[in-house]
Amino acid sequence: MTKYEYIADVIRKRILSGEYPENTLIPNQIELVEEFNVSRMTIKKAINILMMEGLVYSQRGLGTTVLNNQLPERSATLATDYSGLTKGLEGKEIQSNVIKFDVTFPNELTQEKLKISSHHPVYEIIRLRIVDEEPYALEHTLMPVDLVPGLTKEIASHSIYSYLEQIGIEFAGAHRNIHADKSNELDHQYLECAITDPVLEVEQVVYLKNSRPIEFSRSRNRYDKKSYTVLDVM
Amino acid sequence: MTKYEYIADVIRKRILSGEYPENTLIPNQIELVEEFNVSRMTIKKAINILMMEGLVYSQRGLGTTVLNNQLPERSATLATDYSGLTKGLEGKEIQSNVIKFDVTFPNELTQEKLKISSHHPVYEIIRLRIVDEEPYALEHTLMPVDLVPGLTKEIASHSIYSYLEQIGIEFAGAHRNIHADKSNELDHQYLECAITDPVLEVEQVVYLKNSRPIEFSRSRNRYDKKSYTVLDVM
DNA sequence: CAGTGGTCTAGACCACACC
């Protein structure tokens, strides 16, 4: 853990606990320099992280204001949550039916997205995600075999991502493309949606800290169960 | 323009022009320090911008590789482009038909989103955005009258955002929620979509630098014309 | 091993907001 990550964690906790209340200024950067015994550049980097999370907003000449005292919904799209399931589902019963679990060779699109060659084997997994006993999303996932040692159908039926965390894999980020689509045969069958129902499709590539792509997936979501929230900070 | 923005611009141009080809390393940070006569921190900040744009990625011990030689669609979601129309549309002919232009009082949802009271007047604007003579999106926009002095139907038929920039309004960021929906009567009429076609709806609240909300809007997009790209960096 | 990018420092100057 770097110093600026540590400092961001400390300040984030103070905001969430209410020690730095909403719509007030946090201590200025000089004071934080003195408290943490680091240079101002390091403090600034820590504050930048919190700004990207939408917790604070800095203005030259004014100071740094606490915007929210809770992490935005957007956190659903962040951090450890590449699973396609939002944090809003915490406490609900989540199941995964594994419809397909295979090792195969990647087609051209998959080769390009995962930056691998055609003879580089990949897992191909199709799962139906079920929340509170109702179908929620249909996920089609491709992962290079060498990056996910020991993946099994059993693991896929629970949570691939908590397994990846356990074996110490670290994520750098993700590209996502979100669009609407007409539902197809598979959607009707598994998502139990009407023929005229649209789906929200999220296509994503997840990257490791060493920048290798580890997952290319398409998640087709019932339009009445899932939306997607984004926060842009300039 | 800061030094790191300038340097990012220069390097971006070299990538887009092919001077730094795809899948090759750009000069290392020390060489760039010498070329631009700046410190390495400044070079790193410039490269960070390009990394956030998805153009390059850096690996410790290896160097910085060119990933793409073109800007991703994602740029549509960034910076000054809250207009709902992507940068990918540059060079195309864009029209706006103003279907409704009114001043009214906000309903409860609008009051909450724009953080105003019920007696605070708002512009209510409905526009059909047309790209290359084909319907693209239907936008329903609400803005507090006092924040957008002198807005007219004439301005709305061109670009509200270039007007706002002209009068010196500065944006801090935006919250967006993206979801799929069935098309309704209005969509069929204006977007010329089939009854079974879905739409991609983007609901957004745009904030000023002083953190006042200036716009609450819903944009309904033809599912075959618009998608939404997001980049998450941890 | 040498070379790379990531982090961090201790200071400096500047742009901006408020009084």
Place this chain on the structure above:
DNA sequence: GTGTGGTCTAGACCACTGG
């Protein structure tokens, strides 16, 4: 003017990659 955050420097050390 005073105080704030934004930028920038010149150098240092470290972590990682590759041969």
